[in-house]
Amino acid sequence: MPPPVLEVRGLKKHFPVRTGLLGRGGVSVKAVDGVDFTIGAGETLGLIGESGCGKTTTSKLILLQEQPTEGAIAFEGKDLASLGGRDLMAYRKAVQVVFQDPFSSLSPRMRVADIVAEPLEIHTDLSRAAIRARVNEVLLLVGLQPDVAALFPHEFSGGQRQRIAIARALVTETRLIVLDEPVSALDVSVRAQIINQLEALQRTLGVSYLFIGHDLATVAHISHRIAVMYLGKIVETADSDALCTRPMHPYTQALFAAALPSHPDDRPADRVIAGEIPSALALPTGCRFHPRCPAAMPICSQVEPALKPREGGGEVACHLY
Amino acid sequence: MAPVLDVVDLQTHFHTFGGARVVKAVERVSFTLHEGETLGLVGESGSGKTTTCLSIVGLLPRGARIVGGRVLFDGDDLTRRSQRELRRIRGRQIAVILQDPMASLNPLFTIFRQVAEPAFFHQQMRGKTLKARVQHLLKAVRIPSPEWRMREYPHQMSGGMRQRIVGAIALAGGPRLVIADEPTTNLDVTIQAQYLDMLKDIQRDTGVALIFVTHNLGIVAKMCDRVAVMYAGRIVEQAPVRELFDAPKHPYTRALLGSVPKLGSKEPLYSIAGQPPNLASLPPGCAFHPRCPEALPRCASDEPGDFPQGDGSVARCWLVDHAAARA
Amino acid sequence: MAILAGDPPIVRPRTASRGRAMARAARRAPLAAIVILGGLTLVAIFADVLAPYDPTMPVQGADMFDPPVWMEGGKWSAPLGTDFQGRDILSRLIHGARVSLIVGIMGTLVAGGIGTALGILAGYVGGWMDQVIMRVTDAWLALPALVFAIFLAAMIGPSMWNIIIILGAVYWTRYARVVRGEVLTLREREFVKLAEIAGASRWRVIKRHILPNVMNTATVLASLTVGVVIIAEASLSFLGVGVPPPQPAWGLMLSEARPTLMAGQWWLTVFPGSCILLIVLATQLFGDWLRVKLDPQLRNL
Numbered sequence: 001m002p003p004p005v006l007e008v009r010g011l012k013k014h015f016p017v018r019t020g021l022l023g024r025g026g027v028s029v030k031a032v033d034g035v036d037f038t039i040g041a042g043e044t045l046g047l048i049g050e051s052g053c054g055k056t057t058t059s060k061l062i063l064l065q066e067q068p069t070e071g072a073i074a075f076e077g078k079d080l081a082s083l084g085g086r087d088l089m090a091y092r093k094a095v096q097v098v099f100q101d102p103f104s105s106l107s108p109r110m111r112v113a114d115i116v117a118e119p120l121e122i123h124t125d126l127s128r129a130a131i132r133a134r135v136n137e138v139l140l141l142v143g144l145q146p147d148v149a150a151l152f153p154h155e156f157s158g159g160q161r162q163r164i165a166i167a168r169a170l171v172t173e174t175r176l177i178v179l180d181e182p183v184s185a186l187d188v189s190v191r192a193q194i195i196n197q198l199e200a201l202q203r204t205l206g207v208s209y210l211f212i213g214h215d216l217a218t219v220a221h222i223s224h225r226i227a228v229m230y231l232g233k234i235v236e237t238a239d240s241d242a243l244c245t246r247p248m249h250p251y252t253q254a255l256f257a258a259a260l261p262s263h264p265d266d267r268p269a270d271r272v273i274a275g276e277i278p279s280a281l282a283l284p285t286g287c288r289f290h291p292r293c294p295a296a297m298p299i300c301s302q303v304e305p306a307l308k309p310r311e312g313g314g315e316v317a318c319h320l321y
Numbered sequence: 322m323a324p325v326l327d328v329v330d331l332q333t334h335f336h337t338f339g340g341a342r343v344v345k346a347v348e349r350v351s352f353t354l355h356e357g358e359t360l361g362l363v364g365e366s367g368s369g370k371t372t373t374c375l376s377i378v379g380l381l382p383r384g385a386r387i388v389g390g391r392v393l394f395d396g397d398d399l400t401r402r403s404q405r406e407l408r409r410i411r412g413r414q415i416a417v418i419l420q421d422p423m424a425s426l427n428p429l430f431t432i433f434r435q436v437a438e439p440a441f442f443h444q445q446m447r448g449k450t451l452k453a454r455v456q457h458l459l460k461a462v463r464i465p466s467p468e469w470r471m472r473e474y475p476h477q478m479s480g481g482m483r484q485r486i487v488g489a490i491a492l493a494g495g496p497r498l499v500i501a502d503e504p505t506t507n508l509d510v511t512i513q514a515q516y517l518d519m520l521k522d523i524q525r526d527t528g529v530a531l532i533f534v535t536h537n538l539g540i541v542a543k544m545c546d547r548v549a550v551m552y553a554g555r556i557v558e559q560a561p562v563r564e565l566f567d568a569p570k571h572p573y574t575r576a577l578l579g580s581v582p583k584l585g586s587k588e589p590l591y592s593i594a595g596q597p598p599n600l601a602s603l604p605p606g607c608a609f610h611p612r613c614p615e616a617l618p619r620c621a622s623d624e625p626g627d628f629p630q631g632d633g634s635v636a637r638c639w640l641v642d643h644a645a646a647r648a
Numbered sequence: 649m650a651i652l653a654g655d656p657p658i659v660r661p662r663t664a665s666r667g668r669a670m671a672r673a674a675r676r677a678p679l680a681a682i683v684i685l686g687g688l689t690l691v692a693i694f695a696d697v698l699a700p701y702d703p704t705m706p707v708q709g710a711d712m713f714d715p716p717v718w719m720e721g722g723k724w725s726a727p728l729g730t731d732f733q734g735r736d737i738l739s740r741l742i743h744g745a746r747v748s749l750i751v752g753i754m755g756t757l758v759a760g761g762i763g764t765a766l767g768i769l770a771g772y773v774g775g776w777m778d779q780v781i782m783r784v785t786d787a788w789l790a791l792p793a794l795v796f797a798i799f800l801a802a803m804i805g806p807s808m809w810n811i812i813i814i815l816g817a818v819y820w821t822r823y824a825r826v827v828r829g830e831v832l833t834l835r836e837r838e839f840v841k842l843a844e845i846a847g848a849s850r851w852r853v854i855k856r857h858i859l860p861n862v863m864n865t866a867t868v869l870a871s872l873t874v875g876v877v878i879i880a881e882a883s884l885s886f887l888g889v890g891v892p893p894p895q896p897a898w899g900l901m902l903s904e905a906r907p908t909l910m911a912g913q914w915w916l917t918v919f920p921g922s923c924i925l926l927i928v929l930a931t932q933l934f935g936d937w938l939r940v941k942l943d944p945q946l947r948n949l
Contacts, residue, residue: 050511089847097845099842105842106839108839110860118843187366190596192579192581192590195582196589196590196592215510220585241587255511258510260537260542261543262581262583263542276482
């Protein structure tokens with residue numbers, strides 16, 4: 001059994017915020033507070049949550065934009081912390097990202113050919129001709145004509161730019177692409193194109209995805225498994241189908257209840273939760289969700305629930321179970 | 322009962338590059354809206370939905386002009402009104418809620434001042450009456466503890482609360498019509514649900530007519546009584562909401578419905594071929610025909626008119642004309 | 649409804665009618681500015697051929713202080729008059745264009761080069777380098793530009809290249825400030841982050857992502873400061889520490905003609921002064937147009 005492409009154990013990232021006089025009583029924002037998950041080859045893990053849940057910080061940690069305060073990230077079985085310069089570059093070569101905004105993720109003064117070729121230039125010694133050939137290859141893979149390579153980004157629409165971004169993310173035979181809300185900024189009719197394209201690429205190339213999103217329907221569609229985050233912790237994980245059939249954690253249920261209907265006669269269970277997401281500086285005691293939870297019990301404000309297995313190959317952290 | 326708003330054959334054009342290029346942003350758009358009714362204006366970027374709303378309230382940007390049609394608000398043609406007269410109507414009779422609450426709120430003024438402003442100017446409220454009104458509005462938009470909240474500033478509130486305050490400002494003048502342009506796009510999912518429920522309750526209580534501009538069909542399903550689907554500046558289909566979802570007549574509507582992922586279903590998504598249209602150079606005939614999977618030869622040369630269907634919907638498509646002709 | 653998921657089609661991007669857009673842009677270009685600048689550039693390049701006389705030698709057949717040809721006592725042999733040494737004003741103006749343009753452009757390039765480089769280093773590398781560079785910039789800015797230039801000119805001696813370097817050394821600070829600000833914004837843009845995530849070295853990011861995107865701002869700033877540098881050079885010449893005589897420079901002409909202002913030989917000051925005015929006006933207009941043209945938001949109105 002080959003090791004999973006990515007494995008994250010006990011990942012924590014705390015941002016210190018100096019409060020109080022003389023810097024005493026230092027408080028930190030616990031953006032990510034103990035997160036575990038694995039992503040296998042050719043698999044898509046969906047990460048869903050609202051603002052402040054830590055999904056953006058998690059992606060930054062995976063992309064090495066931030067250093068974890070605690071915990072380990074293992075790539076193909078090898079702990080990143082133990083990797084030296086050359087291996088770290090190999091990691092960067094194998095793990096790429098596609099961001100949300102197609103209008104600022106492509107360098108405006110570079111031609112498409114150069115944009116897509118850049119990872120190759122950084123990581124390989126290929127000749128100019130070999131690079132051009134590979135660039136043409138990935139452009140075709142994402143549904144663009146190779147002759148667009150000579151153009152500049154501003155000549156493309158949003159959906160086309162995301163394709164270019166995907167091409168760039170694939171060019172170095174990537175193993176894992178972190179997709180940070182890749183379709184949220186696109187028109188509705190174009191979203192389907194990109195989602196279909198991503199799914200087709202996964203089938204063809206066997207690349208894994210970490211799909212971060214806020215729209216339940218989109219995330220559920222493209223992901224094999226879904227992890228639900230709330231205030232820095234994962235509260236539930238399950239196979240996509242199992243989660244949609246039976247969401248167990250009250251927060252997951254609230255997300256489903258808040259999801260927009262697909263037909264006027266769809267009446268979701270009325271469990272629209274009250275209140276706002278609490279500040280990360282003043283985390284609730286015990287279970288972080290308990291102030292807003294309709295099923296809160298006395299124990300919920302005292303003891304933080306641990307993750308326990310649930311049906312559909314996942315886990316849920318809730319005292320109800 | 323007379324409609325609150327009656328838009329007839331509205332046409333708005335943009336003149337850019339010193340008049341050398343004309344973009345027909347809104348082309349023969351017509352719809353009516355009654356008291357207590359919610360109309361969804363659905364479309365993607367470039368469809369003309371925002372320009373339509375700006376045309377209604379007279380807030381078009383530089384270079385844009387209404388070149389045809391009428392906008393009848395309680396029978397009064399707003400296109401004939403001066404900016405001065407429109408200013409009296411805006412905020413009092415017609416209110417607008419925009420997408421970005423931070424852009425709509427002045428960071429330098431307290432919440433009280435901003436919510437009170439419409440009532441202060443349009444209804445000349447003062448003193449205790451004014452304060453009571455502000456508190457009433459903040460309660461209506463479900464802001465907790467309004468008495469001390471109203472002394473705070475926008476930056477002290479969360480995004481969801483700010484959007485609600487924008488809603489309170491919109492309602493402060495006691496409008497007959499509220500135009501909401503994608504107000505929930507930047508909100509978290511659960512906050513969005515709360516906000517939409519709140520809007521629905523307010524509408525039920527006050528009978529205000531609502532135009533909800535969105536690209537999200539889920540919001541349409543939840544909020545709207547009737548829907549107008551826009552494409553390239555035209556309304557391609559207009560129908561009561563149930564009929565739109567159950568029996569969409571226009572291929573674009575069908576394609577949109579098919580391209581949205583449904584919760585719990587892994588069915589492949591329908592992706593519409595091609596790109597959204599370039600309004601400066603539209604193809605002849607039906608604007609959608611290059612991307613239409615069911616296009617007829619006629620579609621490439623003749624622009625279709627509006628064809629009413631039996632169930633209360635109207636579609637601008639040759640296909641439904643054929644169906645009617647065959648029947 | 650037979651709609652199935654298909655593979656998305658191979659797409660070509662929209663082709664904008666660039667030719668027409670460019671023609672339209674050309675129509676609104678600042679014709680006057682371009683004509684003036686273009687004309688002066690040609691004059692400067694072909695000065696030796698265009699100037700009727702050697703600017704440093706008195707004209708044969710003309711006296712000192714001859715007025716322009718349309719006034720009483722004027723001669724066609726010296727159409728714009730002669731100066732206190734009998735030298736032809738027209739020829740001196742033509743050769744003076746050379747000095748103004750060369751010093752103006754080269755000085756701006758030196759200032760821009762130094763300032764942009766420091767601005768990028770300060771903005772992108774940040775940390776202590778940012779602090780050091782910014783404090784140096786602040787200190788430099790505290791010195792009055794012209795006084796500083798005079799001081800330097802007195803120290804290292806006047807010559808055309810020395811003046812260019814001095815002016816470059818005096819005026820780099822505005823570039824550093826502006827470019828640093830731009831780089832601070834750019835640094836947070838996603839395409840820069842993407843390059844960093846992909847493992848690009850700092851140098852690579854600067855060369856391929858940061859530098860090309862500050863060039864717009866730097867270019868506009870340059871076109872606007874050419875005027876400032878030209879005036880600075882004219883001021884230096886006026887004060888006698890600019891390009892040394894007998895090489896004519898417009899500022900020097902003004903300086904030499906100072907005593908004659910009250911005496912009534914107006915052509916000795918008005919003509920060089922007008923030339924300075926014209927070239928600065930032209931560069932400002934051009935720079936303004938460039939700024940609007942390069943700013944995507946303002947472009948379409």
